[in-house]
Amino acid sequence: MRERQRWQPEEDALLREYVKQYGAKEWALVSERMGRPLHRDPKSCHERWKNYLRPGLKKGSLSPDEQSLLISLQARYGNKWKAIAAHLPGRTPKRLGKWWEVFKEKQLKLASLSSTSSCSSSAPFAFPGHPAASAAAAVSPSAYEHILQTFAEKHALLGDCSSPSPSSVLSAAAPAAAPSVALSLSPPRTPELAPHQVPILMRLCEDVEEGRRAWAQHRKEAAWRLSRLEQQMETEKARKKREKVEEVEAKIRRLREEEKAWLERLDVELREKVTRLRMEVEEDEAKMTESLSYKHAKLSAIIQRIGGARSRR
Structure with a gap:
C-alpha cells in the first residue's frame, strides 16, 4: 500500500475514469x-x-466575501464544517477547518501583541493606520463586539494616565451607545483634556x-444570508416536490407492471384450466361411447338369440 505517498497523475486519471463509468461508490x-x-x-x-x-x-485562497461569510457561519454553527460547507459551494469541510485554525492563530497573536503594550508607549492601542489593526479589520467582521468588550479597559487607561473630568469621560463614551451615528475623526479640543489624552480619544472615536461600519456590514451580510436561505428553501421545496412526484410516478408504474x-x-x-376441462370432457365422451357400444353389442346379441x-319353434 502507498497510503503516505503523493498521488500520481495516472492514479488521479484512473479514479476519474472509474467514477465516470461506475459512479463515486464501491x-x-x-x-x-x-x-x-x-x-x-x-x-x-x-x-x-x-x-x-x-x-x-474551488482551489486556492478564500475570497474576502467567503472569509467574512465563513466567520459569520462559524459563530452560528461552531466547528460543524459540513454544515458550513453547505453555504460555501465548491469548498470542502477540511479546507474550511484548516483556514479557520490559521485565522484563529493569527487572532491570538494579535491579541497577545496588544496585551503586551503599556500606557507610556506612544501607541498603547492599535489604531486603524497600524498594520496589525488593518489586518485584523480585514478578516474580522465582529469588530464592534470587540470594541464593546475593550471600551471599559480603555476608559480605565484614561483614568490611570490622568483624571479627566466626568463631562469629558461621558463625551468620549457617548458614541458607543449609538454606533449608527457618524462621528467626526477630530474630537473637539476642550480645555479639560490634557495634550496626551487627545490621541487616546481620537483612537476611541x-x-x-x-x-x-462593521455593524452596518454585519446587517448587510445578515440580509444577504436571509435572502440566500429563502432561495435555498424554495430550491429545497421544489426538489422535494419533484422527488415526491417521481416517487408517485414510480409507484404507479410499478403497480401497472404488477397488474x-x-x-x-x-x-x-385460465387457459390451462380450459385445456384440462377439454381433455376431461373428451375422456368422458370416449368412455361413454365405449360403454354405449358395449351395451349396443350386448343388446344386438340378445335380440339375435x-x-x-x-324361428326354431
Whole structure:
C-alpha cells in the first residue's frame, strides 16, 4: 500500500475514469473493475475524490466575501464544517477547518501583541493606520463586539494616565451607545483634556466609527444570508416536490407492471384450466361411447338369440 505517498497523475486519471463509468461508490473495486492495479485504500480513494478531484471544487485562497461569510457561519454553527460547507459551494469541510485554525492563530497573536503594550508607549492601542489593526479589520467582521468588550479597559487607561473630568469621560463614551451615528475623526479640543489624552480619544472615536461600519456590514451580510436561505428553501421545496412526484410516478408504474403480470398469470391459468376441462370432457365422451357400444353389442346379441329361438319353434 502507498497510503503516505503523493498521488500520481495516472492514479488521479484512473479514479476519474472509474467514477465516470461506475459512479463515486464501491472504491474497493477500482483495481478489479478497471483492470489496472491501484495500491490505495478505499478510504484514501474516497477522500482523494471528495477533496481534490470532484468537479466544482474551488482551489486556492478564500475570497474576502467567503472569509467574512465563513466567520459569520462559524459563530452560528461552531466547528460543524459540513454544515458550513453547505453555504460555501465548491469548498470542502477540511479546507474550511484548516483556514479557520490559521485565522484563529493569527487572532491570538494579535491579541497577545496588544496585551503586551503599556500606557507610556506612544501607541498603547492599535489604531486603524497600524498594520496589525488593518489586518485584523480585514478578516474580522465582529469588530464592534470587540470594541464593546475593550471600551471599559480603555476608559480605565484614561483614568490611570490622568483624571479627566466626568463631562469629558461621558463625551468620549457617548458614541458607543449609538454606533449608527457618524462621528467626526477630530474630537473637539476642550480645555479639560490634557495634550496626551487627545490621541487616546481620537483612537476611541475611530474605533467606535469602525464598529459602526462593521455593524452596518454585519446587517448587510445578515440580509444577504436571509435572502440566500429563502432561495435555498424554495430550491429545497421544489426538489422535494419533484422527488415526491417521481416517487408517485414510480409507484404507479410499478403497480401497472404488477397488474399486467397478474393478468398474464391469470390468463395462463385460465387457459390451462380450459385445456384440462377439454381433455376431461373428451375422456368422458370416449368412455361413454365405449360403454354405449358395449351395451349396443350386448343388446344386438340378445335380440339375435330371441329371433333364433322363435324361428326354431
